[in-house]
Amino acid sequence: MDKYADIRPYNDDEVADAVARLIADNAFVDLIAKRNLPSWLAKVPFLSRPLVRSGLKRKWGSVKSVRQVQLEVVHYLEQIINNTTSQVTFSGLDELDKNGAYLFISNHRDIVLDPALVNFGLHQFDMNTVRIAIGDNLLQIPYITELMRLNKSFIVKRSAKAPKEMLRALTQLSAYIYDSLTEGHSIWIAQREGRTKDGFDQTDPALLKMLQLNGRKQKKEFADYVRELKIVPVSISYQYEPCAVSKAKELYHKKHHGEYVKQAGEDIESIVDGFTSDKGHVHLAFGQPISHDCDTPEDLAKTIDKQILESFYLHPGNYIAAQHADAIVDSESNDVKEFDKRMSAIPDHLRDLVMAIYAKPVLRKEEMDR
Structure with missing residues (x-):
């Protein structure tokens, strides 16, 4: 009796059937079409689905x-x-x-x-x-x-x-x-x-x-x-x-x-x-x-x-957010510019929250070292 059947990953002997179910799933096929076909074609299921299914069968049909x-x-x-x-x-x-x-x-x-x-x-x-x-x-x-x-x-x-x-x-x-x-x-x-x-x-x-x-x-x-x-x-x-x-x-x-x-x-x-x-x-x-x-x-x-x-591993953005820019070496100056550019693109009401995400590891390391 397989006591883990409802939670475990698939075994080898279940792979082929699972792949077949994926290829038959319209929602999955439509997602692949949306990501890989021209937008006009992806919006026409009776054209896009056969194309995607054919490609999936070629690539995944032999997976066992x-x-x-x-x-x-x-x-x-x-x-x-x-x-x-x-x-x-x-x-x-x-x-x-x-x-x-x-x-x-x-x-x-x-x-x-x-x-x-x-x-x-x-x-x-x-x-x-x-x-x-x-x-x-x-x-x-x-x-x-x-x-x-x-x-x-x-x-x-x-x-x-x-x-x-x-x-x-x-x-x-x-x-x-x-x-x-x-x-x-x-x-x-x-x-x-x-x-x-x-x-x-x-x-x-x-x-x-x-x-x-x-x-x-x-x-x-x-x-x-x-x-x-x-x-x-x-x-x-x-x-x-x-x-x-x-x-x-x-x-x-x-x-x-x-x-x-x-x-x-x-x-x-x-x-x-x-x-x-x-x-x-x-x-x-x-x-x-x-x-x-x-x-x-x-x-x-x-x-x-x-x-x-x-x-x-602390990146330049972590130090900048924690207001420790002096810890950044010169060779990382391009990363500093890129981080500043990214932060300036974030809406004002969210910027402090995003900066706090980056700062937290630096601040916690400091607390640990005290």
Whole structure:
């Protein structure tokens, strides 16, 4: 009996059927047409759909395994990196065991790019890619579900509300993560539910309590169980924050109007914006596996935060926003001009909020050093 069938990624024997469902999905085909065909043609479905389906069948019709899917994803990710970044760099990966299975816990700035870039780094260093935790709030559209589960994503049931239902979902999730690691599959999960909107990267102890549910079932002490999980903090730093303006709009709305309710399709727009917007230099710093001084979820959260904050790569914009321009070297003067240009284009009522996103890592590093 497959006890994880409702949350796990697709297996190889399920790939062909999932691809066939994608190619048959009019909403998915129309999205591809909108992005790849002339606008006049994309608006005429009886012409555009056969063209797109024919192209998809040529490219994806022979895909039968998860590895084949991931090789195609790498191709698209390379295009995104070449078109929207100046460079993507990595540190710390050379210190990890290439054959090891790790629980990567990272700060969360972009819905899809964060784990995608983690995978890109692992691929560059000839390491196995991760299984990716993704909230079911992002899976309201069938083709999104198919794409995510094809690309090694597993489902976090955030929509569970009743206490017993929530406990069952979290217990299943905790066991799935542990079993994946035991079987040699690395995992990526964000340090908190949802992206940070204000630049304050902080691990939620509730996430770590969820991880311990399976350890408690095995009657293991928290510190011992943490060592088994091989948790590696990952710090992701974008020179130009993905979706910075939309994040600021959300913060502004909450401040002046109370609760912010997302519109239908807003998460999809954020995903597309993250893919297409210019991100400049992106750096991912992989930390050391956590093995001691973590007797409680709160202790572990502090340890993860310390590694993420210490290794966070500061770009010129971070220093400018924190009013520490004296820390910028002359060779980065073009980056300074570009950052100033970007900030001047932001509406006046949102500019301070965007600047605060960039400033926060600098200010927190200063607090840590005191």
